[in-house]
Structure formats: C-alpha cells, structure tokens
Amino acid sequence: xxxxxxxxxxxxxxxAGGNPSAGGTTTIPAVVVPISLSFESEKQTxxxxxxxxxxxxxxxxxxxxxxxxQFPGQGSLQYADAMLRATFPESRNWHTILEKPxxxxxxxxxxxxxxxxxxxxxxxxxxxxxxxxxxxQRQLFKQVPRQNGRLVIALTHNTAYYAEGDATICxxxxxxxxxxxTGNSFVLASYLNAAPSIVEDQDVQPLTEQLGEFxxxxxxxxxxxxxxxxxAPGNHFPAWLRPxxxxxxxxxxxxxxxxxxxxxxxxxxxxxxxxxxPHSSPFVVTKQSTTYHVQNVALLPWYIRSSGSLGKTYTxxxxxxxxxxxxACPARPRRGDLASDTPATPRVQPAPRVKPVNGHExxxxxTGSSSFPLREVSPQWDIVIVAFATPAHNAPExxxxxxxxxxxxxxxxxxxxxxxxxxxxKVMISLGGGGEYFTLDNPKSIPxxxxxxxxxxxxxxxxGIDIDxxxxxxxLAPGDTDFKHPITPSxxxxxxxxxxxxxxxxxxxxISLVPEGPQIPAGHVTxxxxxxxxxxxxxxxxxILSFMDVQDYNTPPLQGLDGEIYQAGSVDYHAxxxxxxxxxxxxxxxxxxxxxxxxxxxxxxxxxxxxxxPTVVSQAMNYIIKGQAPADAAYRLRKPAGYPxxxxxxxxxxxxxxxxxxxxxxxxxxxxxxxPKSR
Numbered sequence: 001x002x003x004x005x006x007x008x009x010x011x012x013x014x015x016a017g018g019n020p021s022a023g024g025t026t027t028i029p030a031v032v033v034p035i036s037l038s039f040e041s042e043k044q045t046x047x048x049x050x051x052x053x054x055x056x057x058x059x060x061x062x063x064x065x066x067x068x069x070q071f072p073g074q075g076s077l078q079y080a081d082a083m084l085r086a087t088f089p090e091s092r093n094w095h096t097i098l099e100k101p102x103x104x105x106x107x108x109x110x111x112x113x114x115x116x117x118x119x120x121x122x123x124x125x126x127x128x129x130x131x132x133x134x135x136x137q138r139q140l141f142k143q144v145p146r147q148n149g150r151l152v153i154a155l156t157h158n159t160a161y162y163a164e165g166d167a168t169i170c171x172x173x174x175x176x177x178x179x180x181x182t183g184n185s186f187v188l189a190s191y192l193n194a195a196p197s198i199v200e201d202q203d204v205q206p207l208t209e210q211l212g213e214f215x216x217x218x219x220x221x222x223x224x225x226x227x228x229x230x231x232a233p234g235n236h237f238p239a240w241l242r243p244x245x246x247x248x249x250x251x252x253x254x255x256x257x258x259x260x261x262x263x264x265x266x267x268x269x270x271x272x273x274x275x276x277x278p279h280s281s282p283f284v285v286t287k288q289s290t291t292y293h294v295q296n297v298a299l300l301p302w303y304i305r306s307s308g309s310l311g312k313t314y315t316x317x318x319x320x321x322x323x324x325x326x327x328a329c330p331a332r333p334r335r336g337d338l339a340s341d342t343p344a345t346p347r348v349q350p351a352p353r354v355k356p357v358n359g360h361e362x363x364x365x366x367t368g369s370s371s372f373p374l375r376e377v378s379p380q381w382d383i384v385i386v387a388f389a390t391p392a393h394n395a396p397e398x399x400x401x402x403x404x405x406x407x408x409x410x411x412x413x414x415x416x417x418x419x420x421x422x423x424x425x426k427v428m429i430s431l432g433g434g435g436e437y438f439t440l441d442n443p444k445s446i447p448x449x450x451x452x453x454x455x456x457x458x459x460x461x462x463x464g465i466d467i468d469x470x471x472x473x474x475x476l477a478p479g480d481t482d483f484k485h486p487i488t489p490s491x492x493x494x495x496x497x498x499x500x501x502x503x504x505x506x507x508x509x510x511i512s513l514v515p516e517g518p519q520i521p522a523g524h525v526t527x528x529x530x531x532x533x534x535x536x537x538x539x540x541x542x543x544i545l546s547f548m549d550v551q552d553y554n555t556p557p558l559q560g561l562d563g564e565i566y567q568a569g570s571v572d573y574h575a576x577x578x579x580x581x582x583x584x585x586x587x588x589x590x591x592x593x594x595x596x597x598x599x600x601x602x603x604x605x606x607x608x609x610x611x612x613x614p615t616v617v618s619q620a621m622n623y624i625i626k627g628q629a630p631a632d633a634a635y636r637l638r639k640p641a642g643y644p645x646x647x648x649x650x651x652x653x654x655x656x657x658x659x660x661x662x663x664x665x666x667x668x669x670x671x672x673x674x675x676p677k678s679r
Contacts, residue, residue, distance in 0.1 A: 001149050001185040002026050003218055010304050013235045016185075016218040017080075017096035020088040029150040030066075030101040032057060035140065036108045037129055037159060041117040041526030041588060051118070051129045053157040054106045056191035060155060063204045063292050065211065066098055069285040071317050079208050079294055080215050082317070087299045089311040096215075101153065109139045113588065114476065114529020117522065119196065122563025126158075126196040130556055133161035133175055133188075134223060141182045151214075152186035155207070158195045160277055162556060163263045166471045167518040167530060170275050170556035172264045173206030176213055177220035177234070185218060187211050198557070198565050200279040202293040209267060209278075212297035212316075217259035235259055237303045240326035243268050254329035259303065269296045269321050273611070275517075275556050275568040283317040296321050346658055350378035351666040357382075357424070359678030360625070361647055362669045363549060363604055364654040365430065368405025372655055374416035374427075378662055380669025381654060383426045385466045385512075388433035389456055398440050398449035398497070400431055402456045410460075417461050428510055429456060430466040438473040440493040449497045454504055464510025464546065465501070467494075467537065470554070471516065471530040474537075481527065483587060483595065486536035495540040502544050510546040513537055514606065514650070517555020517568070520548075521577045523595065525559050527588035535587065535595055545602055549650035552577055553608035560635055561585060569611060572635040574620035578605050582624075582643050600645035601679055607649060607664075609656040614667040621649060621668070625675060645678040 004019035005012055018026030036052035060066070064079040071082040081096050088094070116131035140154055162170040174189030189207040192199060214220070220234040239257045256262035261270075270280040282293035294317065302314040305325040314322040361382035366374060368386075377384055389402035404413045417427045431453065432438055440449060453465060477488040486492055502509050515534035523532025538548055552574050557567045560576030561583060567573060584597035605624065607617055622628040627642030649668055651657060657664045 001151060001218065002028060006300070008304050008306060008308060010237070010306065013300065013304070014217075014219050015084070015300070016215045017084055018094070020084075020091035020094045023091070023094045025095040025097060027097050027099050030098050031104055031147060031150045031152055032060065032101045033104045033140070033144055033152055033154045034106045035136075035154060035156045036106050037111055037116075037131060037136070037156060038108065039111045039116055039118045039129060039131075039526075040113045040528075050108075051127065051157045051159055052106065053155040053191055056155060056157055056193060057103055059193070060153075060191060060204065060207070061101070062290065064285055064294055065153070065204060065207060066100065067287070069287050069292070071285070072319070080211055083212055083215060083297065083299070086313050086316040086319075087301070087310060089313070090309060098151070104144070107140060107143045107154075109136060111135070112528060113526045114478075114531060117526035117531065119525065119557060119559050119565045120563075121196045121565055124196065126194055128196050128199060128565070129156075129159035130167070130170065131159055131161055132165055132167075133163055133172065134165055136161070137175065137179070137188060137222065138181075140188065141179050141184065144182070144184065146182045147184050152184050153207070154186055154188040156188070156190045158192060158199075159190045160557075167522065167556045168275065168471065168516050168554040169263050171277050172266065173201065173278055174210045175222040175265060176210040177218070177222050180221060180223050185214070187214050196565055198567065199277050201277075202282065205282050205293045205295050206278075209295035209297065210265070212295060213260045213265060213267075216297075216300060216303075220259065235303075237326075238305075239329040240268070240303065241329050243322060243327070267295060268298045268302065268326070269315065273569060275553070277557065277567065298322060298326075302326050346661045348661045348666070350662045351380055351670055353379040353669075353673070355670070355673035358673060358675060359601065359645065359647070360672040360675045361604070362665065362672055363547075363648065363650040364657065364665070365652050366654045368408050369655045371405065371407030372658060373408060374413060375419055376658075377420065377654055378658070378665045378669070379423070380662075380665040380673075381425065382648075383428065384420060384654065385428045385430045386462070387430045387653070388436070388468065389429050389431050389453070390433060390436050391438045396445065396448050397442055398445035398452070400449070400452050400456070402429065402460075414460055421461065421463070426463045426510060427461075428464045428466050428512065429460070429462045430468045430514070432467065432469040432473065434470050436470075436473070438469045439490050440497065441489040443489070443493050443496075446493050446497045446500065449494075450500045450504070453501060457505065457509075463508075464512070465498075466512045466514055467498075468514045471518065474533050475529050476527070476531075476533050478528075482593070483523070483527070483532065483535035483539055486540070488536075491533070491536050495537060498541060499544070511541060511544055512546050513541075513548040514551060515548070516551045517558060517577065520550050521555065521558050521580050523587050524580055524585045525589060532587060538598065539595065542598065545598075547602045547604055547647050548581065548598060549604035549606045550577060550581065551606040551608075551652075553606065553611050553652075561638060562635060564635070566635065569616070571616060571619045571623060571630055572633060574605055574616075575623050575633070575637060576635045578603065578624050578646075579637060582646065583638050600643045601647055603643075604647040604650045607651050609651055609653065609660065609664055614664055617649060617664065617668050618671060621671065644676065647678075648672045
C-alpha cells in the first residue's frame with residue numbers, strides 16, 4: 001500500500017498515495033469484498049433475510065470511488081484523487097488512482113444476538129442493522145487473507161455500528177485503517193440503499209467518509225482503543241474542538257486528537273449526536289443522469305491548523321463548509337486544582353418545595369464535584385442517589401468501597417444525609433458507575449458483597465442501594481436465553497446478594513435499577529450479551545424493587561411497541577422506551593417470551609442534563625403521565641390517557657443542574673409535584 005510522509009511545523013504525517021513532490025500517477029490496487037450479515041436476533045421475527053451488500057457492488061463500481069466525476073476546482077477525477085489534489089494544490093501532474101478492483105466472493109458473517117440486531121420499520125418494511133463494529137471486522141479478516149498491498153474495500157448493506165463492543169457508543173457507518181491480524185489496509189463501510197426513512201445519509205456517503213479518513217490516516221488501527229490514542233499508530237494532532245457546523249449540542253466539545261472524532265470516526269462536518277445515526281450535508285455529484293452523495297471531509301490543513309504550502313482549503317468537496325482551521329480544545333482542570341474544587345455560585349435560587357408529597361418524584365445523582373455539599377441540594381430533589389460505591393481493585397470478588405468526594409469529610413456527609421432524611425427525602429448509594437467493571441461469578445463471593453454493601457449503608461445511613469453496573473459488567477453468558485430463569489453466574493449471584501441485603505436491612509430498604517438502554521429496551525429486539533441483561537434483575541427483584549429508571553441517553557436507536565424506529569433525545573424516544581417497561585414487551589422478538597409490565601409507580605425516565613432541555617423533559621413527562629402528546633409526536637401511546645401513577649424523572653446529575661442555575665430542577669420539580677396524586 002503506497003504511503004508518503006508530509007512534514008509540517010507541528011509534526012510529520014503519513015498519508016496514502018504517492019508523494020506529491022515526485023509528481024506522476026500512483027495506482028492503488030484494490031479489491032471489493034461484499035458482506036452478507038445474518039443477524040441471529042432476526043430468527044425470531046419475520047425477517048426478509050440477511051443484509052447482503054452483493055447487489056450494491058455494481059452501483060459502487062460506477063460511483064466516484066472508482067470513476068472520474070466532476071469536482072469543483074479539480075476537474076473530472078476520482079473522489080480520493082480530487083481530495084488529495086485539494087490538499088496539495090501546488091502539485092501539478094500528480095494523481096492517486098484506485099485501480100479497477102477485483103470483486104471477491106461475498107463474505108457471510110453471522111451476527112450473534114449479543115453482537116447486534118435489526119430494526120425494521122413496520123410501516124415501510126425497510127431494515128437497518130446495528131452491529132458490533134469490532135466483531136464484524138474480526139470476522140471479516142478471518143475470511144479475507146493478506147492481500148499483499150491491495151486496499152480492501154469491504155461493503156455492508158444498510159448497517160450502522162457501535163464501537164468498543166458497547167452499544168451505548170453508537171453510531172458510526174464504518175471504519176478504516178490497518179487490520180491488526182492480516183496487516184491489510186482496508187475501508188469498511190455501509191452502502192445505503194432503501195434504508196428506513198430515519199436514515200438521512202445515502203448511497204456511497206458512508207464509504208467516501210471512511211475512504212477520505214483512510215487517505216488522511218492509513219495507519220490508523222481501529223482495534224486499539226481510543227482512550228489509548230497517544231500510543232496508537234496513525235496521525236495525531238492537538239485535540240480539536242467540534243466546529244459550529246456540528247449539531248448545537250456538540251458545539252464546545254472535543255472531537256479527539258486524530259483524523260475524525262474519537263469512537264465514532266465522524267467528520268467535523270457531521271451533525272450527529274451520540275446514539276443517533278450519523279448525518280451531514282452531502283456533496284452531490286451526477287454523471288450520465290446517475291447521482292451519488294459523497295461526504296464532505298476535513299483536509300489535513302484543518303487538522304494541523306496551518307495552511308503553509310497546503311493552501312487555505314479546509315474542506316473537500318465543499319470548500320465553504322469549514323472556513324477556518326480547527327480550534328484547540330481547552331485544557332481540562334485536574335481534580336484537586338483550586339479552580340475545579342471551588343463551587344460556582346448559582347445566579348438563581350433553587351425553587352422552594354411548596355407542594356405536598358404526591359407520589360411523583362424527582363430523582364437525581366449527586367457526585368459532590370467541586371466539593372458541592374449534599375446539604376445544598378435543591379429541595380426539589382425527592383430522592384438523592386450518591387455516586388458511587390465502586391468495585392475495589394486487588395480485592396476479593398464482590399468487594400465495593402466508598403469514600404466521600406474530594407473536599408468532603410465522612411462526618412460532614414453523614415450529617416448531611418441525616419439532614420436530608422429529616423426533611424422526608426431519601427438518600428441512596430449507587431453501586432458501580434460508568435467505566436467500572438463488576439463481576440460476581442463465584443457464589444462464595446456473595447457474602448463479601450453483602451457484607452461490604454451492608455457496612456457502607458449502615459455507616460452512612462443510606463436508605464438503600466442503586467444498581468448501576470454498566471457494560472461490560474453483567475453480560476449475559478452464551479446460552480442464557482430465558483430472563484425468568486437466568487444462568488449467568490454474576491446475575492444469579494447478584495439477585496441472591498440483593499435479596500440477602502433486603503432480608504438483613506428490612507422492608508424499608510430501597511432497591512433501584514438504572515439500566516442503560518441496551519440493558520432493558522434493546523431486549524425487545526434481541527436478547528444476549530449486554531442486550532436485555534437487566535431483564536432478569538428486574539424480573540427477579542420485582543417484588544422488592546423500589547423503582548427502575550432507564551437511562552434514555554446511554555442508548556442506541558431502538559424499536560417501539562408500534563414497530564417503528566426511534567433515536568435517543570426525542571420525546572418520541574422517551575415515550576416509546578418507557579412504554580416498553582410500562583406495557584410489557586416480547587423479548588428478542590419472541591412472542592412466547594414476554595417481559596411483564598412493571599407497576600407504574602416503579603418506573604421513572606432517565607435524562608442527561610447535558611443532552612436534553614427542560615422543554616423536552618416537560619413534554620415527555622406530560623405525554624407519558626398525562627397523555628398530552630406534543631403536536632409533532634410520531635409515537636402514539638397504547639394508553640392514550642397516559643400512565644398517571646408513573647413515578648417521575650431521574651437526572652444525571654444534580655451537580656450539573658446546580659451549575660446550570662437549577663435549570664432542570666426548578667422546572668421539572670414543581671411540574672412533577674403539581675400533578676394529581678398518583679396513589
């Protein structure tokens with residue numbers, strides 16, 4: 001695979017192709033590999049068959065990937081050639097061409113229930129796969145041997161992906177780079193044809209996005225996790241800020257330190273938000289009445305923040321999209337710095353609690369960040385969950401430990417907990433948290449778990465525990481197919497341990513679950529691995545469960561009871577995902593396996609302060625509880641009058657709400673507390 005080095009003031013970078021200073025034409029040999037994905041989860045449904053890219057190959061071969069199309073300022077060229085020439089405008093008589101490719105026999109990959117699922121619109125019958133990207137890449141190169149310098153163009157059909165084996169890190173259209181095992185240079189992406197209407201990108205746009213990123217970073221290794229990017233091969237830049245062209249919710253966030261954003265491999269021109277399908281305005285090219293949509297990608301000058309000999313074009317093909325180079329991400333204050341430990345004083349006061357208890361409650365997580373004391377939590381919060389008691393490292397399995405946040409003493413925290421409880425509020429301790437791995441595989445570890453959790457609860461006076469063991473904790477074991485009779489050791493032992501805690505600490509001991517979207521709602525379309533992994537917990541603890549609040553933010557696109565597809569962040573998604581729990585649903589598409597509805601008073605909706613608005617929260621609550629649908633609602637509740645006894649809303653987190661001048665608690669609290677009494 002031909003590459004060349006470009007050296008600038010900020011460093012040296014490897015690009016695909018021939019050196020522009022040498023001129024001439026470099027030809028990159030290529031092979032197209034169509035992929036057919038068969039999803040095990042579809043065996044329980046009326047599937048129309050695998051998602052097979054074989055029929056997409058002719059359209060790909062006619063596309064700008066392999067044929068000359070007209071690009072502004074470049075003439076009639078292939079996509080990658082025109083992109084490189086836009087990067088190096090001073091180079092004359094220099095081209096990088098993908099040769100006419102060989103086409104391999106279709107590679108067939110079976111996707112197990114724990115590695116992906118298919119969403120099919122009931123109205124249109126159109127399907128879209130959601131698959132584990134690492135799983136597909138590994139399976140692909142088990143069947144595609146070393147290609148001796150040929151670029152592998154691997155094509156899937158109507159499939160989006162999640163990264164790092166975690167469906168909460170969704171969605172992207174593909175990946176690229178150098179395969180770890182075979183050494184093959186490759187581009188893996190979907191061709192989009194007759195996809196569900198919720199998908200906005202079209203035809204070769206996903207493939208040209210990954211191809212453009214490959215040209216800019218051919219040594220990228222997608223199996224080396226992004227958090228270790230400083231050790232990974234490939235081009236690295238000072239961390240860049242997502243530009244204003246991005247979705248407004250993404251402005252001001254760091255995109256990463258490499259070509260395209262971390263995890264999702266999205267372009268700075270993409271308008272995607274986490275857990276939604278990628279989208280950006282394409283550049284449309286037409287030849288002989290055939291139209292294709294190609295991706296607008298950031299060029300090397302944008303990343304290195306210096307034009308120099310590269311010129312002042314930062315985007316291709318639409319040079320107007322990015323008018324200035326990348327902006328640097330601000331340095332994050334380290335924990336312990338004075339600036340980060342000094343609590344900001346809100347500019348407004350928390351709303352006073354004036355309504356009596358009505359059964360509708362505002363639930364929030366308190367982290368104590370910036371040494372914000374528990375006693376200053378707004379009176380709107382009915383249930384305060386302290387985050388987190390975490391699994392102990394280098395300790396017996398099942399051991400959890402807890403210490404107060406930085407700057408807060410144990411004595412002060414205990415006093416504050418007692419103060420909130422004296423006000424009639426509940427204070428719980430959350431076990432786990434994001435990024436923490438918990439297992440309870442050995443039944444002999446149950447007493448360890450029970451002992452340490454009981455000690456923490458009694459020592460601080462907590463009212464109960466919240467279970468927040470996120471992926472990859474508590475993954476369903478292979479062969480575990482019945483949520484009513486689980487066989488996964490960690491899940492079986494955790495249920496036993498929680499029941500022992502309840503027996504020891506009494507009937508007033510509270511137990512809550514806070515599953516990610518894949519761990520509950522995704523169980524409707526597939527069951528295995530992380531998908532549906534909290535269903536046996538909810539079912540096995542249903543008689544002693546205080547409440548469950550599903551995280552409506554850590555969730556990929558999913559399917560509602562109406563058979564339609566919804567993405568996180570919308571009122572439609574909140575209503576559809578919550579009604580799955582309130583109304584019950586078939587598990588893994590199997591009508592013989594039905595998860596029964598939870599009582600309304602045991603169900604709350606989980607919101608993220610950084611990814612929603614008070615308006616969305618209000619509309620979602622009014623719709624689910626009172627049946628008052630927004631004018632633009634697409635999802636229709638099975639119970640048009642709503643669920644008047646539903647518990648309420650949960651937020652991650654209280655600290656951020658305070659930093660935002662009680663933006664959420666001052667709105668959601670009084671609204672929930674003004675509803676008619678639920679029970």
